[in-house]
Amino acid sequence: MAEKSNVEIGGKISRRTALRNISLFGVGLPMAQIIGEGKLHGQTSESKPGGVMVAKPIFSVAERGRRWEAVRRIMAKPQWNLDALLAPSNGDGAYPRYLTQIGGRGGSADVVLPRDSSKPVYAFTGSGRNKSFWSKRLTSWTSDGKLVINDGEGSKPVVEQLKALGLNKPGTRIGVAKLTGSRFDPEGMVSATYLDNLKSALPGVMFLPVEKWGSDSGPIDEPAMxxxxxxxxxxxxxxxxxxxxxxxxxxxxxxxxxxxxxxxxxxxxxxxxxxxxxxxxxxxxxxxxxxxxxxxxxxxxxxxxxxxxxxxxxxxxxxxxxxxxxxxxxxxxxxxxxxxxxxxxxxxxxxxxxxxxxxxxxxxxxxxxxxxxxxxxxxxxxxxxxxxxxxxxxxxxxxxxxxxxxxxxxxxxxxxxxxxxxxxxxxxxxxxxxxxxxxxxxxxxxxxxxxxxxxxxxxxxxxxxxxxxxxxx
CATH class of the missing domain: 3.90.230.10 (Creatinase/methionine aminopeptidase superfamily)
Structure with a gap:
């Protein structure tokens, strides 16, 4: 193999520089400094002037409606019969992101999705700056009031919102993402303290797993296929x-x-x-x-x-x-x-x-x-x-x-x-x-x-x- 000092990634940059720069990326080095100033491939409407790709939410309001309708349809099936879904941020971030687009480097959210489509979906981002970050980027999904982004953190704001929605009555059935799993995380990923606090504050409410093997895989897993x-x-x-x-x-x-x-x-x-x-x-x-x-x-x-x-x-x-x-x-x-x-x-x-x-x-x-x-x-x-x-x-x-x-x-x-x-x-x-x-x-x-x-x-x-x-x- 020939010895060369440079590797082309967009423009030319030495291997030593690429390795050094990418090791710094986690503390905020701009991507252009990592890859050099050459032209990047794959530019779309998400590109910034100058050519560096920037990720931002792109799914339409119609796509939001399609997902929520499919999820709620399965929630209503007799074998599930769920009054609401809770997708905690301390579980698998894929579930909150599928429902709201909130996820990735901008942080996740605790998401409450009522089966009643006349009621909003609520996302609790955990801090004011996270709320500001996502509110700025999800205006198309929030402007009609159907997705509400709040800055609450932990179980307390979730409990308060479930009560406000009337989902605190004995016998209420709330499906919890990643309470248990199938192929991955069979014992679940939800914090024991978080779940205990929910059960203590909402006696009589049932918190149920929403993921199974097979074609009837659950109200989120099945539509996502x-x-x-x-x-x-x-x-x-x-x-x-x-x-x-x-x-x-x-x-x-x-x-x-x-x-x-x-x-x-x-x-x-x-x-x-x-x-x-x-x-x-x-x-x-x-x-x-x-x-x-x-x-x-x-x-x-x-x-x-x-x-x-x-x-x-x-x-x-x-x-x-x-x-x-x-x-x-x-x-x-x-x-x-x-x-x-x-x-x-x-x-x-x-x-x-x-x-x-x-x-x-x-x-x-x-x-x-x-x-x-x-x-x-x-x-x-x-x-x-x-x-x-x-x-x-x-x-x-x-x-x-x-x-x-x-x-x-x-x-x-x-x-x-x-x-x-x-x-x-x-x-x-x-x-x-x-x-x-x-x-x-x-x-x-x-x-x-x-x-x-x-x-x-x-x-x-x-x-x-x-x-x-x-x-x-």
């Missing part, structure tokens, strides 16, 4: 930023990188530059499973002949949309290339065959992953995916997620128009088919994001699905 055109636009931007990350990884790996962290920091910076938001996940691994570094920059040495695999989740409006593409360090004459090329071709064939199997409105998630597993076996490979279907969404409000032997509680969920997900085969060829230069054959992965329409699954990415090397082949 089927996304609107506005949400699709956000996810398309996630995917575009993810593909920019794949380009960055290949480019940096062929230049000055000596360890994984030398790739991770420029890639993180490129993703931030595309969206103005911290990536939900950037896990880069060398000759290991894509999630083995747990999203951290590490000092694993980069060497010719390695396979770089990743989990890349760029973030737009809190939404994540994953892509994956194993990259070979070297070229056609580098030991290990022939195995990598053969394995990637099988992974891509498996991906395309699996997607072609989908019949919108009929195929279940379980049927899809079972078909995938059978296809992998027919192609003389072993599945290494864990999760092969990874939905997009806000944080962990991104269901369903499952694989042949993972999270099968969501197997009965039907793939219907509006759903979006990354399908990401991770396979290892059997040694009798192709023998790697390592003692054991390595895993390769390809992951592409899809939107289910009434006619089938549509790719959201634009890159060519083929083996990628850091040297010309």
């Amino acid at each position: 089927v996304k609107s055109a506005e949400e699709h636009d956000a996810i398309r931007r996630c995917v575009a930023a993810g593909e920019k990350a794949i380009e960055t990884i290949a480019r940096v790996a062929r230049s000055s990188a000596k360890q994984q962290a030398d790739i991770w920091f420029p890639t993180f910076t490129a993703m931030f530059a595309e969206t103005g938001e911290d990536p939900t996940r950037l896990s880069i691994s060398l000759d290991e499973a894509s999630n083995s570094t747990l999203g951290a920059p590490v000092d694993d040495p980069l060497k010719a002949g390695q396979i770089i695999s990743q989990e890349i989740d760029a973030t737009v409006q809190g939404y994540r949309g994953q892509v994956n593409h194993s990259i070979f360090v070297g070229g056609a004459n580098t030991p290990g290339f022939n195995y990598y090329k053969s394995a990637m071709e099988v992974a891509i064939k498996t991906l395309l065959d699996s997607i072609a199997f989908i019949v919108p409105g009929k195929t279940t998630c379980g049927q899809l992953v079972d078909h995938y597993a059978a296809t992998v076996g027919k192609l003389n490979s072993d599945d290494q995916s864990g999760v092969v279907l990874h939905s997009s969404g806000i944080g962990n409000l991104s269901r369903p997620r499952l694989g042949p032997a993972n999270s099968r509680g969501d197997s009965d969920i039907v793939l219907v128009p509006g759903m979006t997900f990354d399908f990401k085969p991770a396979i290892r060829l059997k040694r009798n088919v192709s023998e790697d230069v390592r003692r054991e054959n390595r895993t390769v992965q390809i992951g592409e994001h899809y939107l289910i329409t009434d006619k089938g699954a549509v790719r959201l990415g634009k890159r060519e699905l083929k083996p990628i090397t850091t040297e010309a082949v």
Whole structure:
């Protein structure tokens, strides 16, 4: 690998400067100083003059109405029969953000959503400056009085508001987000003190979990699975930023990188530059499973002949949309290339065959992953995916997620128009088919994001699905 001192991210900036600057970003360094003064990609109406992407709430009032109506419809079903929903900020911030757009670097909120649509939704941001921040940015959602932002903190203002809404009578049923969980946080995330204070102040009121496995997954989880055109636009931007990350990884790996962290920091910076938001996940691994570094920059040495695999989740409006593409360090004459090329071709064939199997409105998630597993076996490979279907969404409000032997509680969920997900085969060829230069054959992965329409699954990415090397082949 040639030794070069500069890495292109928009404009030219030395690797040392990029690493130093991004380490300072958490204390407020402007993004332009991190990435240099060159032109940034992916500019939209969220861009500021000068080209630096700035994240701000973009969803319309119509989208607000669509979400709240869907949530309330499920709240009214006999199996739920909820009088109100409470999404605490001390739980999973994805739930308050889905209901109000409040979340991310500007902080979260405790959100109370009554089932009665004639009553406002209330968001308690915890401080006056947070209230000011969100009131300034959410005028389209607050101007009609249907969303009210207050600065209260903790259980006390929530109790007072529930009383004011008449939701303090014995037998009142209030669903609490992340009181328990399904795939994630089965024991919940809500503060015990917070919950005890609610129960003490509101005797006779029932506080109930709102998340379950399967198609009847809950009044927030279920509507969040089927996304609107506005949400699709956000996810398309996630995917575009993810593909920019794949380009960055290949480019940096062929230049000055000596360890994984030398790739991770420029890639993180490129993703931030595309969206103005911290990536939900950037896990880069060398000759290991894509999630083995747990999203951290590490000092694993980069060497010719390695396979770089990743989990890349760029973030737009809190939404994540994953892509994956194993990259070979070297070229056609580098030991290990022939195995990598053969394995990637099988992974891509498996991906395309699996997607072609989908019949919108009929195929279940379980049927899809079972078909995938059978296809992998027919192609003389072993599945290494864990999760092969990874939905997009806000944080962990991104269901369903499952694989042949993972999270099968969501197997009965039907793939219907509006759903979006990354399908990401991770396979290892059997040694009798192709023998790697390592003692054991390595895993390769390809992951592409899809939107289910009434006619089938549509790719959201634009890159060519083929083996990628850091040297010309």
